[in-house]
Amino acid sequence: MRRLPRSRTIALGVAAALALGGCRAALLAYGSNVAAAKVNADAFAASIEARFTNAARSAKFSAARMRIARYAFAPSTVANDTAIWTGMQTTRTGAVRDLESHGTLTGLQYVFTARPAVTMPTKIGDSRHLIELAQLAENDWGWRTRVDHAIGPMPPGRADDVTRALFLSAERPAVAVRADYQSVLPRTTAALGRLLTIDSIATVPQGDGSTLVTLEITVSGDRLKRGFPTFAKYIRNYVEPARYRYRLTDRSGSDWFDAEARNQLLTVRFRSRDGQLQPLVGAARRMPDTLQMHVDALAKISFFTVGVSNMQGEFVHTKSARERGWAVRFTRDPEWHLPLITERLLRSPLRRPFEGKGVLFTLGLRTGPNGQTLLTRELDFTVRESAIMRFLGNLGFTAMSDFAGQVEKEESQFIAESMAAFRADVAALTAK
Secondary structure, eight states: OOOSOHHHHHHHHHHHHHHHTOOHHHHHTTSSSHHHHHHHHHHHHHHHHHHTSSEEEOHHHHHHHHHHHHTTTOGGGTTTOTTTOSEEEEETTEEEEEEEEEEEEETTEEEEEEOSSOOOOOSTTOEEEEEEEEEOSSSEEEEEEEEEEEOOSOOTTHHHHHHHHHHHHTSSOHHHHHHHHHHHSHHHHHHHTTTEEEEEEEEEEOTTSOEEEEEEEEEOSGGGTTTOHHHHHHIIIIITTOEEEEEEEOTTOOEEEEEEEETTEEEEEEEEETTEEEOSSSSOOOOOSEEEEEEEEEEEETTEEEEEEEEEEEEEEEEETTEEEEEEEEEEOOEEEOOGGGTTSOOGGGGGGGSTTOEEEEEEEEEOGGGOEEEEEEEEEEEEOOHHHHHHHHHHHHHHHHHTTHHHHHHHHHHHHHHHHHHHHHHTOOOO
């Protein structure tokens, strides 16, 4: 099952984080002083803005991404299509294929070009995209996708400083929190307000010095209709009806973070003390580096509502001198919610992605070449070809097809405009 393409989901998440974390202290945390903070924050936003500026794709890459999207759950169909891949090998277990592409801002277009042996990006906004397909057994295929995106000189360790400042900023009365982001990021707030509106902020001081925070955010395409009519329709058809919940718990079962979307309302709950997350209930303590992620997600695609509940995975915060990030590995198959017409289809292939290494998703920052920090993401999973997987693949491609074209163009424009607004707000930042 697909949702908004992954790059779009992440970009929207980045945009939302900028809006919700729009406090002066968080922006200053991007660097060791005001000047460095402005350089780093501007470069980060500029890299995202570039990526979504009039995206253009070489003919090979354009055709390849749609073919891969169409047959992601039936990989044997595309494994021998020489028009797709930039590299083709055969090993003891079968076919090994890869598609590499380079992305860069050229004039007023961000151009993706498929070619072999793409090097790591060394210029702000440039990116390297890799899709790998490997046959593991007769009907088992492993997919791995990786994106490395250059975001400027901010050291990866600064991500911890920014995150801590964001949480610390919420440990104030709600009126102060709202006044802070509205005054520091007025242009960003207006730009993102066309899609996301913070309806309420509740900050409740606890007896131990921590603060319980609840944010309620409305997600609606209504305000997008004037400038982005097809994107607004896509939001109305796919995003607004979606229901999902993400929770982080420790081994004892205590909740540390809770985000739930239902009826266009996203509710986020967390508890913070001195900028450090605490369990929502109970004694304050240091958050472990490894937590459990619990996911429930339902989406409407065409005439069907599909999704999962009780999908659980290990959530790890990675830290090193050159890297900061998060890795989630799902090794326990969830409860599936599928249309009645699939009742007679063999469901054992649904368990295959969660066997062995499971489904791995990573997101983080790491030191790259030429003084660049790279925003990286990776997805690694296995599919077993079957009737039920082809059914899910067809549903996913329906959403992808509805997104490609004018919707994608308008959504990219929305993100680019939001990042430009953020950069203008950063330029106006002062020390006081």
